Amino acid sequence: SRTTSAPAIPSAPLSALGSARMLDDLSSIQYPQGIKSPNPELNSNAEPGKFKYDRTFLMQFMTVCKEKPENLPALEAIGMEESKDDKKR
Amino acid sequence: NNSSAFPFDGEMKTVFNDPVNFNVKHPLFNAWTLWFDNPGKKANTASWSQNLKELITFDSVEEFWGVYNNVAKAIDLSPGSNYHLFKQGIKPMWEDPVNELGGKWVIQFPRNKTGEDINTLWLYTMLACIGEGFDYADEVCGAVVSVRKIFYRISLWTRTSNNREICETLGRQLKQTLGLTPVQQLEFQPHSDSIKSGNHNKEHFFV
Numbered sequence: 001s002r003t004t005s006a007p008a009i010p011s012a013p014l015s016a017l018g019s020a021r022m023l024d025d026l027s028s029i030q031y032p033q034g035i036k037s038p039n040p041e042l043n044s045n046a047e048p049g050k051f052k053y054d055r056t057f058l059m060q061f062m063t064v065c066k067e068k069p070e071n072l073p074a075l076e077a078i079g080m081e082e083s084k085d086d087k088k089r
Numbered sequence: 090n091n092s093s094a095f096p097f098d099g100e101m102k103t104v105f106n107d108p109v110n111f112n113v114k115h116p117l118f119n120a121w122t123l124w125f126d127n128p129g130k131k132a133n134t135a136s137w138s139q140n141l142k143e144l145i146t147f148d149s150v151e152e153f154w155g156v157y158n159n160v161a162k163a164i165d166l167s168p169g170s171n172y173h174l175f176k177q178g179i180k181p182m183w184e185d186p187v188n189e190l191g192g193k194w195v196i197q198f199p200r201n202k203t204g205e206d207i208n209t210l211w212l213y214t215m216l217a218c219i220g221e222g223f224d225y226a227d228e229v230c231g232a233v234v235s236v237r238k239i240f241y242r243i244s245l246w247t248r249t250s251n252n253r254e255i256c257e258t259l260g261r262q263l264k265q266t267l268g269l270t271p272v273q274q275l276e277f278q279p280h281s282d283s284i285k286s287g288n289h290n291k292e293h294f295f296v
Contacts, residue, residue, distance in 0.1 A: 016109060017155055022116040022148075028101065029113070035105045042221075049116045053220035055213065058150060064104050065154030071145055072159060078142045080125060080161050080170075 017067050024048035035060055104151055111151075118221045120148035120177035121231075123156060127170040138182070146177050153219055163211045164204070166236040174215050175231030175246070183280035188230055192250035192279035194260045194296075196267065198241045207234070207241045210267055214243055217266045224262065225255045243267070250279035253294055260296035 023029065025048060031037055042052040104111040126141045144160065147153055163172065173181035183189065198207060211234040217223060218232050228248045235242040245263050249255050256277050264275065277294040 020114040068159040
């Protein structure tokens, strides 16, 4: 459930990527079944929000985080083509 | 317990719990900037820095993947292009004060034998950087993938070029990250070698 104070503006939804807050405590998170937590050894002495992540943990985001960040420039404008994978879809 | 600092009462939802309406993301230890350059027709040094484009700076795991999934894969870049992933505030050039005394581990992969594997090799290099997987992660400045006609090249840039322990540890871990065999020998290149030609009396490192 979302917070109730924000008025509904259908034309300009705030993306979760832009509005989500940074975790400051990894141990506060319960990942769904089948998702591996970050290797706790990497963060045994971590300051809040200063975390290290192993590759196995990071790779799990690959197929989930597809949203284009709003501040990523148009790639044609800088002489780069969009990912060909995306064109095929 | 710092989680009480969150200004909302609802449960914390990661992108795994709710890919559309997640409300927490995973901070990176450092913010990183992705740069891109494609020298194209102009090949002189002055135009190189003009061609160098800062694509985006990000500081969460979720944003990294949003970037990765929406830019060209290494294999799709035209020959002459480079991606540079550097810690925010460090320019991907040896003239930057943080790089000035540093150097790089460099590995070339022949294009015809590597193919799509270059995408994975570059991805693994970036993940080791943003996940701070290296011992001496503070000594890492950034990484580069270079696409050329007959080879790909991956470089790991370091702050130091005269500390053997630091340089060799980073080199060994890069080899491990890329799944290279122990017999593939890599040589460390101090940036000062690239700047001045002629006599180099610096000690060279290998892994």
